[in-house]
Amino acid sequence: MAHDPYAPCMCGSGKKLKFCCQDILADLVKVEKLIDSQPDAAEKLLRSLMAQHTDKEILVTQLVSVLTRKGQFDDARHQLVDFLRRHPDEPRALLSLADVCLATEGFAASRRIIHRAFQLGARQFPAGVAMLASQIAQQMARAGCAMSVREHLALSVRMAPAERRNALLMQLANFESQRTVPYPFRGRFALLPVELDEELQKEEQRARKVSQIGCWEPAAILYSRLVEKQPQNGALWHNLGLFRAWDGRIPEAAEALHKAADLIDDFDTAVETEALAQLLDLEVGKDGYAVVQASVPVESVSQLLTSLDADSRLVRMPANPNDENAETARVAAEYELLADPLPDEVDPDNLPDVLADITVYDADESSEADPQVLIVALDDDIKEATALFHDVAGDLAQSDEESEPVPVSRMPQTCRLFDWKIHHAEHLGSSHFRKLDRQRLDAALQQWLELPSTSLGDESPQQAAKDANNLVKVGASVITLDVVCNRMGYDPDLAEIRSRLGVPVPSPLKSDEQQAITSLPLLQFARLAESELSDEQVVDFTNRVTLVRHLLLIERAVTELVKRPTALERFTPMRAHMLRATVAREKNDLKMASECFADARQSVTDDQDSFRTKLELDIRELSFRLDNPTDEELPALLASIRDRYFVKIPEIEEVIREELVNSGCTHLLDQLQPATTATDGGLWTPETEKKAATSEKLWVPGQD
Ligand SMILES: [Zn+2]
Structure with a gap:
């Protein structure tokens, strides 16, 4: 193609070629050709061009x-x-x-130049802003500034050209489903409306504008001037807190938000603002605990396993035969080290806790790695765990070469109350362990009420709640508790805790406040009045909480959803009933789960996929029922699965067999024997197992 002199210039300036780079066009084409294959030649050419054309931006950015x-x-x-x-x-x-500075010096040192680049580049070169923002998000993730990660990702989605947008949306969705990030940080936060007199309002609008393009330091500077003039304006402090959090300045953000919570009149808004401040405090708090890992060089692995197997405090975990990645290939065995010895007669209601996880690695000839043992435990327990291991291993473990344990992850101190692992005796079924966890959780919640907390001036929630002036702080600490529990895998109903503390029930959002569910801060989801939502909003609500995985919110959303035929159809009925079944399972309500399966079966339409869909349902129901190995429906369900599917899809039998063994239900294996003629899939061989594991199209239970 000849270069049309009136087409936009290839340098991207937006000017017409004739008035821009026409005189160096031939050289630019040459540079383009050389840049990948002969970078040194390209560099030489660029430098000589620059000597003659000192004002050509494209020459310097290409050279860079x-x-x-x-x-x-x-x-x-x-x-x-x-x-x-x-x-x-x-x-x-x-x-x-900005790009060079970010890569070499990190975000904090490059803020000024980055925000200047955003301000001057946003309109003409949004793609460049998008690229920088997504790189900043990565740095913020490493620094543990979750709110800043999300906001920079959202910025890069807004600014990205259409062809990059989907990839960035995926990155955002991936971030939003990360369970290790406290759930409110996985959603967006909204600036509060601020009312000021005309002149100040103009400044306020300017701050919002620069915030839109990611310039959170300039926005915070504009706002700092405003709060100097109006120090009693809670909404101003709130928004200042958000700008700082998005800018990765967590302690300063928390400070502004605490102040805002003191000043905001609306009780629920004040509580949510204070909760956000408390959650940010937890992120940077000095008091916390760590999961650590100690490595111990060992010898004669097979002899070692014999010793470990013989000890009543060590329980070998079943090996996973399908796990074939290189990382785990060297694993000789995995053990749980128990806090107390496992008695011969196990009391189902009194099982020991797991003190540490121990992994034994074989030598690896290709990398010349010696055999070793990794011990993973909480930092408080690692000494005891390592000592116990040495006791059992004796001379097979080398104690003199042992290095200091290294931290694997760090958690805020409040999580410690909810951090336990009960030894799982398989034949008791998952349902039993959910019951034990539930009891443990109730006890932990009771302890929480009595435990002094730094966010309550070192008083316990119970003590602090006696003074009505503390209600915002105490109400916020209940929200923080909800977030901490969710992070640890529990979603208890905290209504009772609230009422015991005398904290008012959060008031439902007014319908105008809940219009765009997808842009509502997640901290406000608990205040949605689901019965007042439109069908579309209920679907959005359900999708959103499913992504965030908050069990109580999912329950509320999906219970409303199934009452509405149009919404249910849009969400797809099967998905909705399975979601309800999952909630019922987590709540240990197997009767409810059965009802959900019945509803799901009813919703199966007679099309080409219906056989497969019914099969999935049956396997899923089986997996749920195996939570209780003595479930009376199990034999009949197994028999019907056997009769319906084993002949048509022989691989299914292996999947079921494995599922029974893994859930400690070997007593049910007999049910799989065909009533009449045997099929060639009836006999277990490693060959058939491989087939089942690699059969791609097969749905495997356990992944919701
Ligand atoms: Zn040009």
């Missing part, structure tokens, strides 16, 4: 891309700074410099 690829960041930065001295507002040079 050659230099950064060679790792010459200092030179790259020097070139850009030099160019910007002559053209201080050139957006692409600014974006490029």
Whole structure:
């Protein structure tokens, strides 16, 4: 194609070629050709071009891309700074410099230049802003600033060109489903409306505008001036807190939000603001605990396993035959080290806790790795666990070469109350363990009421609640408790805790406040009045809480959903009933789960997929019922699965067999014997197992 002189210039300036780079066009084409294959030649050409054309942005940014690829960041930065001295507002040079600074010095040191690049580049070069924002999100994730991660990702989605948007949306959805991130941080937060007199309102609007394009430091600076003039305005402090949190300044954000909570009149808004401040405090709090890992060099692995197997405090975990990745290939065995010895007669209601997980690794000839044992435990327990292991292993473990345990993860101190692991005796079924966990949870909640907390001035929730002035703080600490429990895998109903503390029941959001469910802060979901929502809103509500995985909220959403035929159809009935069944299972309500399965069966339409759908349902129901190995419906269900599917799909038998063994229900294996003629799939061999495991189309239970 000949270059049309009136087409936009290839350098991306937006000017017509004739008035832009026409005189260096031939050289630019040459650079383009050389840049990948002969970077040194491209660099030489670019430098000589730059000597003649000092004002061409494309020459300097091309040179910078050659230099950064060679790792010459200092030179790259020097070139850009030099160019910007002559053209201080050139957006692409600014974006490029921001990129170099971010990569070499990190976000904190590069804030100024980044926000300047955002401000000058957002309109003309949104793709460049999107790219930078997604890189900042990655740095924020490593720094543990979740609110900043989400907001930078959302910014990059807003700014990205259409062809990049889907990939970024996936990244955002992936972040939003991360269970290790406290759930409110996985959703967006909204600025509060602020009322000011005309002149100040203009400044306020400016702050909102720069916030829209990710300039959270400039927004915070504008707001700091406003709060100086109106120090009693809670909404201002609230928004200032959000700007700071999005900018990755957590302690400063928490400070502003605490202040806002003191000043905001509306009780529920004040409580939610204080809860956010408390959650941010937890993120940066000094008091916490860690999961740590100790490694111990060992010898004669097979002899060691014999010793470990013989000890009543160590229980070997069943090996997973389908796990074939290289990482686990060296694993000789995995054990749970129990806090108390396991008696011969196990009392189902009094099972020992797991003190540590122990993994034994074989030697690996290819990497010349020696055999070793990894012990993973809470930092409080690691000493005891390591000592116990040495007791059992004796001379097979080398104690003198042992290194200091290394931290695997760190948790806020409040999580400790909800951090336990009960040894799982398989034949008792998952239902029994959910009951034990439930009891443990109730006891932990009781303890929580009595435990002094830094966010309540070192008083316990019970003590603090006696003073009515503390109600916002105490109400917020109940929300924080909900978030902490969710993070640890529990979603208890805290209504009783609230009423015992005299904290008012949160008032339902007014219908105008709940319009766009998808943009509602997650902390406000508990206040949605689901019966007043439109069908579309109920579907959005259900999708949103499913992504976040908050059991109580899912229950509320899906219970409303199934009452509404149109909404149910849009969500798909099967998905809704399965979601209800999952909730019922988690609540240990197997009767309710049965009803959900009956509803799900009714919703199966007679089409080409119906056989497969029914099969999935049957296997799923089986997996649920195996939670209680003495469930009376199990034999009949197994018999019907056998008669309906074993002949048509022989691999199914192996899936079922494995499921029975894994759930400690070997007493039910007899049910799989065909009533009449045997099929060739009836006999277990490792061969058939492989077949089942690799059969791609097969649905395997346990993944909701
Ligand atoms: Zn040009």
